[in-house]
Amino acid sequence: MKGFPLHIGNIISKFQPLAREILNVLFPGFCPVCNIPVLSPQFLCENCTAALPPMPENYCLHCGMATGQPMLGCGSCLLVEDRPDRVYFPFLYQEPLNHLVVQYKFSDRTEWARHLGELAMERVGPLLVWEDLELVVPVPLHPLRLLWRGYNQAALLAGAMAGKLHKPLVTNALHRIKMTQPQTKLDQRARQTNVRNAFVANQTVVAGRTVLMVDDVFTTGSTVWSATQALKEGGAQRVVVCCLTRVAH
Numbered sequence: 001m002k003g004f005p006l007h008i009g010n011i012i013s014k015f016q017p018l019a020r021e022i023l024n025v026l027f028p029g030f031c032p033v034c035n036i037p038v039l040s041p042q043f044l045c046e047n048c049t050a051a052l053p054p055m056p057e058n059y060c061l062h063c064g065m066a067t068g069q070p071m072l073g074c075g076s077c078l079l080v081e082d083r084p085d086r087v088y089f090p091f092l093y094q095e096p097l098n099h100l101v102v103q104y105k106f107s108d109r110t111e112w113a114r115h116l117g118e119l120a121m122e123r124v125g126p127l128l129v130w131e132d133l134e135l136v137v138p139v140p141l142h143p144l145r146l147l148w149r150g151y152n153q154a155a156l157l158a159g160a161m162a163g164k165l166h167k168p169l170v171t172n173a174l175h176r177i178k179m180t181q182p183q184t185k186l187d188q189r190a191r192q193t194n195v196r197n198a199f200v201a202n203q204t205v206v207a208g209r210t211v212l213m214v215d216d217v218f219t220t221g222s223t224v225w226s227a228t229q230a231l232k233e234g235g236a237q238r239v240v241v242c243c244l245t246r247v248a249h
């Protein structure tokens with residue numbers, strides 16, 4: 001009987017993948033958009049994955065405005081010094097993704113961060129590897145809002161993206177020092193005023209570095225621009241932005 005437990009262990013480990021497959025078929029997950037069964041590790045069904053709204057091909061590389069033709073930057077942001085060096089948007093904020101993002105952000109669907117991060121990286125990961133990124137930094141929440149919501153949706157997303165990019169996630173690079181109103185209730189001008197000087201960067205972390213800053217939704221860009229300004233004032237060499245979705249405008 002010598003070695004018997006080891007032998008049993010070998011048999012179990014041999015059949016583990018099969019057992020996992022059987023459990024997967026018996027207890028599948030469900031596509032959060034159309035609710036049909038999907039097998040792990042799939043998040044969305046194939047139809048819903050294919051329906052994810054891609055970004056238009058031509059947009060300003062700094063502010064994300066649709067330009068209709070290939071160009072490096074649009075007239076309104078090329079003269080701004082502390083602009084993002086490059087912005088990436090894996091998806092447009094349209095159906096079915098907009099509903100997923102709202103649930104992710106406001107209904108504690110924190111486990112979706114990994115899936116959303118993976119979907120984003122499938123779209124823009126091959127482009128981001130050319131950016132020589134050194135750290136991944138989420139757009140922070142104010143500590144009081146973090147306390148109220150319980151999680152920072154941008155930080156979870158940034159963590160998922162950092163894992164895929166094999167870059168460090170750094171959550172103390174940028175701090176939100178101003179408690180701002182939710183941007184959704186404000187027009188463009190009010191948004192800019194609302195988030196002006198809302199952030200401060202940790203110089204010892206960002207000085208001389210190329211930073212990937214991550215957020216979930218890009219509407220007018222006021223938040224991202226204000227945070228970029230703080231990173232550049234802190235000495236960041238380059239600020240590359242990746243927002244999961246951008247509102248069409």
Ligand SMILES: [Zn+2]
Pocket residue numbers: 031032033034035036044045046047048049
């Ligand atoms: Zn589906």
Ligand SMILES: [Zn+2]
Pocket residue numbers: 060061062063064065073074075076077078
């Ligand atoms: Zn622009």
